[in-house]
Amino acid sequence: MIRSLTFIAILTLSAPALAEEKSVDPYTQSNANAGAKPFADDRLLVEFHGPAGVSKIIDEMLDDCVKDPRTADIFKATDMERLRRTLKEQIVYILGGKIDYTGRDMKAVHKDQGVQQIDFNILVEYLQIAMDHEHVPFRAQNRLLAKLAPMQRDVVVR
Ligand code: HEM
Structure with missing residues (x-):
């Protein structure tokens, strides 16, 4: 199961990468940039x-x-191709998908975005709605949210 999911992960995640992405300043690539330790196996990913x-x-x-309209402005200058790709990678990695996260770390990438606590809450609400639409069991949703919650301190500006 892990091997087949990894294969699907490569197919799914590399496809959007074919779209044009803007280049970013050099940074050190590391799974530590994902900001959370992944689950040991892929049961949650399933x-x-x-x-x-x-x-x-x-x-x-x-x-x-x-x-x-409450959050639209924050994303005005964002390379959405890159954000979609790296965020998907990060979540699959955290859910135990045995892939590498190739994006930047949470503190560095959000430091100039001006994200407030209310924006964080809005994003999490939309995440919960989307997980409901995908019929992800409530307990599984909460296990992911518990991994994301501590990232607030690196995402939200004070
Ligand atoms: C736990 C919550 C969050 C996670 C895991 C997360 C994850 C990410 C990732 C993976 C990237 C791209 C990294 C890269 O380009 O190398 C990113 C960028 C970004 N995030 Fe978040 N994010 C979170 C919360 C938020 C919130 C609440 C907002 C605003 C409502 C936000 C706004 C942005 C923006 C605007 C960028 C693009 C930055 C740029 O253009 O350089 N993020 N985030």
């Missing part, structure tokens, strides 16, 4: 319906954030 399920959830969540 409850999210694999990388394809994660991809749908992240797309819906980001579409909602970009459309919502």
Whole structure:
């Protein structure tokens, strides 16, 4: 199961990478940049319906954030191709998908975004709605949210 999910992960996550992404300043690539330790196996990823399920959830969540007038401005200058790819990678990695996270660390990437606590809460609400739409069991949703919650201190500006 792990091997087949890893294969699907590579297919699913590399496809959007073919779209144009803007280059970013050099940084050291490391799974530590994901900001959370991954689950030891892929049981939780299976409850999210694999990388394809994660991809749908992240797309819906980001579409909602970009459309919502309360958060739209934050994403005005964002390379959405890159954000979609790296965020999907990060979530699959955390859910035990045995892939590498290739994005930047949470503190560095959010430091100039001006994200407030209310914005964080809005994003999490959209994430919960998208997970509901994907029929991710409530207990599995909460296990992911518990991994994301501590990242507030690196994402939200004070
Ligand atoms: C736990 C919650 C969050 C996680 C896991 C997360 C994850 C990420 C990731 C993986 C990236 C891209 C990394 C890269 O380009 O190398 C990113 C960028 C970004 N995030 Fe978040 N994020 C979170 C919360 C938020 C919130 C609440 C907002 C605003 C509502 C936000 C706004 C942004 C923006 C605007 C960028 C693009 C920055 C740029 O253009 O350089 N993020 N985030």
